[in-house]
Amino acid sequence: MAKTALQFRHNGRDVAIFVDGGVNLLLALRELIGDMTPKFGCGQGGCGACSVLIDGELHLSCLTLAETVAGRSVETLESMKDGPNLHPLQRAFADNFAAQCGYCTPGMLMAAKALLDRNPQPSRAEVVEAISGNICRCTGYEPIINAVLAASASRARA
Amino acid sequence: MTRHHGRGIASINYPIGMNLGGDPSQALVHSNPSGKFTVALSSIDLGQGMKSVTRQICAETLGVPVEDVYVDTADSDTGPHCMGSFASRGTHRVGNAVMAAAREARGVMMEAAAEELEVNAADLETDGRGNIHVKGAPHRSISTKDVAIAAQFKQGRTISGRGIFLVPLSDVDPETGEMSPATCYAHACLVAEVEVDDETGEVSMVRMDSAYELGRALNPRLVEQQLVGGAWMGVSHALYETTEPYYPNPAHGPRDFVDYLMPGPGNICPHDIAVLERPAADGPFGAKGPGEMCANPVLPAVANAIFNAVGVRIDELPITPEKVLRAIKAQGGARPQPRR
Ligand code: FES
Ligand code: FES
Numbered sequence A: 001m002a003k004t005a006l007q008f009r010h011n012g013r014d015v016a017i018f019v020d021g022g023v024n025l026l027l028a029l030r031e032l033i034g035d036m037t038p039k040f041g042c043g044q045g046g047c048g049a050c051s052v053l054i055d056g057e058l059h060l061s062c063l064t065l066a067e068t069v070a071g072r073s074v075e076t077l078e079s080m081k082d083g084p085n086l087h088p089l090q091r092a093f094a095d096n097f098a099a100q101c102g103y104c105t106p107g108m109l110m111a112a113k114a115l116l117d118r119n120p121q122p123s124r125a126e127v128v129e130a131i132s133g134n135i136c137r138c139t140g141y142e143p144i145i146n147a148v149l150a151a152s153a154s155r156a157r158a
Numbered sequence B: 001m002t003r004h005h006g007r008g009i010a011s012i013n014y015p016i017g018m019n020l021g022g023d024p025s026q027a028l029v030h031s032n033p034s035g036k037f038t039v040a041l042s043s044i045d046l047g048q049g050m051k052s053v054t055r056q057i058c059a060e061t062l063g064v065p066v067e068d069v070y071v072d073t074a075d076s077d078t079g080p081h082c083m084g085s086f087a088s089r090g091t092h093r094v095g096n097a098v099m100a101a102a103r104e105a106r107g108v109m110m111e112a113a114a115e116e117l118e119v120n121a122a123d124l125e126t127d128g129r130g131n132i133h134v135k136g137a138p139h140r141s142i143s144t145k146d147v148a149i150a151a152q153f154k155q156g157r158t159i160s161g162r163g164i165f166l167v168p169l170s171d172v173d174p175e176t177g178e179m180s181p182a183t184c185y186a187h188a189c190l191v192a193e194v195e196v197d198d199e200t201g202e203v204s205m206v207r208m209d210s211a212y213e214l215g216r217a218l219n220p221r222l223v224e225q226q227l228v229g230g231a232w233m234g235v236s237h238a239l240y241e242t243t244e245p246y247y248p249n250p251a252h253g254p255r256d257f258v259d260y261l262m263p264g265p266g267n268i269c270p271h272d273i274a275v276l277e278r279p280a281a282d283g284p285f286g287a288k289g290p291g292e293m294c295a296n297p298v299l300p301a302v303a304n305a306i307f308n309a310v311g312v313r314i315d316e317l318p319i320t321p322e323k324v325l326r327a328i329k330a331q332g333g334a335r336p337q338p339r340r
Helices: A026-032 A088-095 A105-118 A124-130 A142-157 B050-062 B088-116 B144-156 B219-238 B298-310 B321-330
Strands: A005-011 A013-020 A051-054 A057-059 A073-075 B003-015 B023-031 B039-040 B069-072 B125-126 B131-136 B137-143 B158-166 B185-197 B205-214 B271-276
Touching: A013 A026, A051 A105, A057 A105, A088 A105, A088 A142, A105 A124, A124 A142, A142 B039, A142 B271, B003 B298, B023 B050, B023 B088, B023 B131, B023 B144, B039 B050, B039 B088, B050 B069, B050 B088, B088 B125, B088 B131, B088 B137, B088 B144, B088 B158, B137 B144, B144 B298, B185 B298, B205 B219, B205 B298, B219 B271, B219 B298, B298 B321
Parallel strands: A005 A073, B039 B069, B205 B271
Antiparallel strands: A005 A013, A051 A057, A051 A073, B003 B185, B023 B039, B023 B158, B125 B131, B131 B137, B185 B205
């Protein structure tokens, strides 16, 4: 099958890859760009583990055709790290024991970032709503909700 | 349509580990020339905290800072044998094995230090900050790093230790059939409050209150994380998830997260947890194991709460809206039970 040339911004950097028609963004990120932070949970929109931001908006990368991000900006969990420094959300996740196996964590962090970017002081119900497309097997969600609220509170103090 | 409120309670007596032919785990501890220690295990950490808790146990036993211990659980082909991470056995079985291995390694470390300081090993103690000194004379001191270097490059000694913890197979008394399947029991009690919709059969969680007696909590935050998360695995087994919805007929099994239901963030409710610490005589530093039992009392408590709410007794899991509705119809309507 013919490959298509695809250019987009990946975590602030311009990238160019060749993709097969019909390839989804999750696969393109993991296998062609080597960014393993978006996780493959189900490949069909049921778990949220593959969540990324496209032009600042939350999307499931497994349901996004790679070709549709041409010229756009894609942010993954990888963009949160700043050398050895944790992003305030990552810090809050660690402090609140919001990860056990960690498989849902990249998707949770992206969903939380999308929320706090547009609503820095969310209510508890808004946090629940924001992560409601993400499944977690281990934590019972409570520590994750608390972590997002803590990150929002620490941002308010800063 | 009415939403009926119900409350149910359940208590459990939970044996730590299993005993179907003995239940061993091994651990190996050795020092590196940097003065850091490596614990080799085959006991996999799936996020429960096995690495953290064995690291703490090793550091405490060796008398070195926790930062100086690295736990490697990477490979069950090359690591020492372990029965596995299940039955809440990790902290208890593997922790005991690590403790034994660390004790042996500490013995060698103290011998090596004694040789360097030209004193008797029995006169030495660790300060927990990476130094070994003569009791009552802290200035006669050597760092664990210098001891490791001396052992490796001068004395030709391996600072290492082996540990195994085995609960032997319990014999069955031929007369009475009595046996002792476990050496250590944890306990829990949980009260679940639910709401049952008598038109849809849907059950929602209102709140949970629980108490867990689990020996010494070696890492209280990890214990709390297990109890909070594990309770929702219990709720999920009680109300949502199954691989065989029409068991024993395998048809209509779920193939994805759309069919295989689990609670989402919108389904959770407040859960108040009390942890009671009664150190176990044969546990490492008194620990039992909070693992699997964090989910166990939830299922019967939820089933009891549903009975209390609408008077139907469902004994097949998960307790789906379909089962609740059929049972309510069969008895001619909801029959709320008295609250005691
Ligand atoms: S992998 Fe994309 S939603 Fe599950
Ligand atoms: S931490 Fe394991 S799935 Fe969320």
